[in-house]
Amino acid sequence: MGRSPCCSKEGLNKGAWTALEDKILTEYINIHGEGKWRHLPKRAGLKRCGKSCRLRWLNYLRPGIKRGNITNDEEELIIRLHNLLGNRWSLIAGRLPGRTDNEIKNYWNTNIGRKLQNGTPGCSITNGGAGSTLNTVQHDENVKNQEWHYDKGSCLVQTKATRWTKVTVTNEISQHNENSKTNNVGDHSKMKAFLVSPSSESNNDPVLNFMENLEMDGNFFSELMNMDLPESSCQGNNILEDNDNHCSVDKGYLSPKSSSDTTHFPWGDSLYDPNFDFLPVTTFMESGFDWL
DNA sequence: AATGATTGCAACCGCAATCGC
DNA sequence: GGCGATTGCGGTTGCAATCAT
Missing domain, CATH: 1.10.10 (Arc Repressor Mutant, subunit A)
Incomplete structure (x- = not known):
């Protein structure tokens, strides 16, 4: 039947x-x-x-729907959020006031995705599908020409999307945050971000047990934006899936534009141009987290 | 001007999660 | 806890508009 x-x-x-x-x-x-x-x-x-x-x-x-072109700031944010969340359009849309998941999905598929595809022949764009591997967007000197491409070797496997209700960041982030208060650079703590499916919450996995609460609040992005992570020893994907189906973010992270800016942004080898303007995102953050 | 190719986006479809009994 | 109903999500399709020849 x-x-x-x-x-x-x-x-x-x-x-x-x-x-x-x-x-x-x-x-x-x-x-x-x-x-x-x-x-x-x-x-x-x-x-x-x-x-x-x-x-x-x-x-x-619905009232409040924003029609019209996606602005550069919005595109920037979409790319960042997609890098973080994968093809979870509803979550991404939730962070772009007035935009719908359908609109963002369409925009990604027709604009950003195409740019990415053009940049990496033979490497298809795949579902970052939370719970599986997440997409990696490499952003290098081509950014000035609005050229985006995937990190070489990040040909990821598309999986059926799964609804995830939680994104949890491990203690290491908090620990990192503490460390970074006294240590601005060079902290090599490792970030792990987990996307937790409701059905997996009840098992006895110690790591899942750790991920009890949704921590994707204002601090989540604050911490994320201020993190400095080491190069991963794992080649290829930025988001790795271990045997327990947890996703760990190894190289991808967001970083605010620093005033001291010898900073480089190692999303992979050269993901972010030092001159890249992060202000639009930080502006969102400064406005409080209503947009989250 | 005609027509074939490409693009952009609204809408549909199927599946998974959640709800409620 | 089981199960059917309902809702929400992401992938895909269809088609009108636009572009290229």
């Missing part, structure tokens, strides 16, 4: 939404609120699947 369809497909409209349908949906949700998508079409008098209504509302009709 196959899975029953989310709703009867018979007699339902498909394809582009009409202005009238938009109006009906908007007015219904303004009165009754979001949710109950399955029953919404019938109650609102729409010949649409509930999922279709939800998608239309979230991606197009």
